[in-house]
Amino acid sequence: MNSLIIAVYEVRRLIRSRGVLLNLFLLPLVIIFLLGSALSGMFNTTELSGETVKVVVAAEQTEPALKMLETYVSNPEVAKRIRMEKAASRQEAEERLRSGSADYAVLIPDGFGSAMQRGDEARVMLLPGKDRTLNRSAGLVLGSFVEEINYRQAAAIVMGPEAAAQPAFAPGEASTEGGPRSYVQAGQLGTGVNTYSASQYYAAAMLIMFLFYSGMAINTSLDLEKSGHTLQRLHSLPVTYSSVFTGKLLGNGFVAVIQALVIVGFSHFVYGVDWGSRLPLVLLIAGLVILVSMSLSVVLSLLFPNGATAKALLQVLIIAMTFLSGGFSPVPGEFMRQLSLFTVNHWAFQGLLRNMLAGELNVVMSSIVPLFWIAAACLLLVVIVYRKVGYRE
Template identity: 85%
Template sequence: MNSLVIAVYEVRRLIRSRGVLLNLFLLPLVLIFLLGSALSGIFNATELPGGTVKVAVVGERAEPALKMLETYVSEPEVAKRIRTEEAASRQEAEEMLRSGSADYALLFPDGFGSAVQRGEEARVTLLPGKDRSRNLTAGLVLGSFVDEINYRQAAAIVGGPEAAVPAAAPSGADAASAPRSYVQPGRLGTGIETYSASQYYAAAMLIMFLFYSGMAVNTSLNLEKSGHTLQRLHSLPVAYSSVFAGKLLGNGFVAVIQALVIIGFSRFAYGVDWGNRLPLVLLIAGLVILVSMSLSVMLSLLFPRGATAKALLQVLIIVMTFLSGGFSPMPGEVMRQLSLFTVNHWAFQGLLRIMLAGELNGIMSSIVPLLWITAACLLLMVVVYRKVGYRE
């Protein structure tokens, strides 16, 4: 009963605070609107960046791989993106890249096709140009061609040179039923094709500001110490644990209201589609709240000076949001690996998969690690509380 009374008082104190209303409720909604509107053109693009890419190709005219490449780039979907130009040597291809007459280069060494058919080591060289978006387009489109070469090389290693030669094209009645093209446009997932800027930043800001809501526990716990009211409360028939539990309940309730406001307002005011699995969205938000409050409590107890704990929390929130791509999608394998060690990554990916109407197994692959992280944080919080305690 004492904990509930303290929780009610905590909720009333937080709701009456203009700083809480502005920073935890209004600011995330403003950021979602501004970022979603400003970057809508980038996130809503339905085509690959860069337009038609000019690729300089170096290799012998009789090279089988060049004939494969000609067939590949003649496909209608590929022809929209790739246009090949012949180059006599690597030096000429590099000069074309420097001058801008080519955007990308593909180099076949002498005897490349024969080496592939024999199952021997063979390397094709890809030279990117100056434009990052065109490099991305060329890499994505030519990736299927390189995969086909790798497949033939692997087939030659296992089954001999004959296995590397593609089967003859069907004729007669079978030709009508045979696939006309190896390149077919498709959709990722079973729902919408991609998320919008508003969806992306709604998920990112929800997670980040739920962590800031958890940081309010740090302020609340230290407020009783700095005001020397904790000892007075303890002089009454109120245990330190009751005060501690009341603080957590009150701040947790406000964090839940904050999550509901952000999700509901962004849905009806901005048209943000949170997917068709709202209970899973709320589950992820609840797990983030538990993690944020656990981290806030641990740092508050380990660092008696409230300013130190608050500064550490702010740095931790910013770093985790940055690494998980909350400010901008992070390129590079190194950054992706680092993001796996952040709470934001698992919550963020789970929300995006829900928004994209992904399969339940894919969504749970993000929620399950988040569950383990939450359990570990709660356990550590209990251990720290038992070792340090909450008292003046």
């Protein structure tokens, strides 16, 4: 009961503070609007890389689908982007991807062409390599080949095996401009690309960053009772140190939850930010970030009695993790991307973005599960540090 009373007063204190309302509620909404509007052009185009992508193909020499792929790659526009090389087996293709001697791989299983002509289930496997830009180029160019296969398989199901032998359009069929039609057209795609907008990108990034700042408020609150010498007076009443500590956590946690709901709701209804169809997952990620942020703030507050020192360390940590995770701009270089894996922001950020893109549930959960274990480890650290150091003057 004492903890709940302290939590209520903590919430009232925070809500009445103009600094809290401006810095935790208004400021993130303003930044999302400014960055989403100013940098919208950076997120609305998809470019093919100018480099030629080395694609290794593993298939039987007599496989009809291999001949289809060879014909497709021989197209002059495709040949500018794709250089096809053959592998004797799937294992060789995967090894070449791992070693970096190939940029992308296409695996055509045995009997694929026969299954496709019969209208049975048949799948081509596309394996990306190490370079994300080359992977995107290969995926965009080979997408037309996959669509051709899908067309022939659908034709076989509807009209019989003979229809599978007919291409979606004749190789020399003229386009509306009068020239021969090509599977690939070099240029930029501004619409219809399954990607996130600048508003979505920065809404997710700012939500995470300012939830960390909200967690940092517990540092100020815990230090305030010590510097004002009110903690000892509270303890002189029938109120334990643990009750004060728990009440502070509950009050600040409640305000952080309200902050997350305001940012998500306001950005969706006013800015039109699409957070995805799985809103509970968005709230779950936000809740885990709140647990981590408050845990880190509590640990530093207990280990460093000087509140200014703990606050400075938290500031550096928040800015560093936001930068490494791509919160200010997409992370350049493979080395920086590897470093981002060691930040809390990375897992929360990727989970939100994947949910926005309507990714499969297991893909979204692959980012949430590490975040869950990080939160559990932080809570355990809080218990250990509190038992060892305690919260008292």
